[in-house]
Amino acid sequence: MMSKKLLLFAAACLILSSCGQKQDQTVVPTENNTSLEATAPETVTVTEPPVEAGTEEQEPPSQAAEEETITPLYHINKAYRVVPNEEGTETKVVLLTFDDGPKEQEMIDGLIDTLDKHKAKAIFFVNGYRVETHPELLKLIHDRGQIIGNHSWDHIDLKKESESEARKQVEEVQAIVEETIGERPRFFRPPFGSGNDQLHQIVEDNDMIYMTWSNGSLDWDSKNKNKPEAVIQNVLEQLHAGSNILMHELPWTVEALDSLLTQLEEKGYSFVDPRTISEVPEQSE
Numbered sequence: 003m004m005s006k007k008l009l010l011f012a013a014a015c016l017i018l019s020s021c022g023q024k025q026d027q028t029v030v031p032t033e034n035n036t037s038l039e040a041t042a043p044e045t046v047t048v049t050e051p052p053v054e055a056g057t058e059e060q061e062p063p064s065q066a067a068e069e070e071t072i073t074p075l076y077h078i079n080k081a082y083r084v085v086p087n088e089e090g091t092e093t094k095v096v097l098l099t100f101d102d103g104p105k106e107q108e109m110i111d112g113l114i115d116t117l118d119k120h121k122a123k124a125i126f127f128v129n130g131y132r133v134e135t136h137p138e139l140l141k142l143i144h145d146r147g148q149i150i151g152n153h154s155w156d157h158i159d160l161k162k163e164s165e166s167e168a169r170k171q172v173e174e175v176q177a178i179v180e181e182t183i184g185e186r187p188r189f190f191r192p193p194f195g196s197g198n199d200q201l202h203q204i205v206e207d208n209d210m211i212y213m214t215w216s217n218g219s220l221d222w223d224s225k226n227k228n229k230p231e232a233v234i235q236n237v238l239e240q241l242h243a244g245s246n247i248l249m250h251e252l253p254w255t256v257e258a259l260d261s262l263l264t265q266l267e268e269k270g271y272s273f274v275d276p277r278t279i280s281e282v283p284e285q286s287e
Contacts, residue, residue: 104139130155230258
């Protein structure tokens, strides 16, 4: 009987031992055998926000596209009038010019405020010694969209000077203007309207257009000092198609300008943009 019980006990131990071995053989997850289901990261779908109509990012326009295109329309003839390059271009026009600056900011701002009001541009013929003293005033004229012209360095009679001195008077202004605003003048007016073949050649060598005027306001004359109405009357008495109007940076001219431009417009005249003035076309020479 005892022997039978020992046999039964031994059989039970054998069964239990077998079960333990099977449990030990169970696969334990490790870094190398981890199941894909247990370790695969959760998939996240990223949706780009919708682009609203009209807000697509666009490339900025090129510099060339931003630059205003200027078409040559006029030239200065031998009588220093403004004339069309081709038939069909408006002839009832005037060119506005101011000499002997830059002097004072108040007067410059006054002139340009009026020009802006009438959507007009003018040539400001400057002297080199004044630019040297007040380069900020030259920048002011340029930054406000007006045109710079060369009126010699010292405002002397260049017809009486040697070739070397006349050239110095012209070219030193070209240099200081370029140094100050980054571009050289395209127009030249001799002081007192006094010039000769030698001066014409110097101006041509510097790629400028030579001009005096065809309509003088006489604002410089002492008899017209502080008389804006006299300045206006002088211009209107000489008015013609293509008038190249000479004025100066003077208080009474500043005062006269708005009324003068209004009366010119009422007479059907418009204002030439100096940038549309070119060299004399070959067929007009």
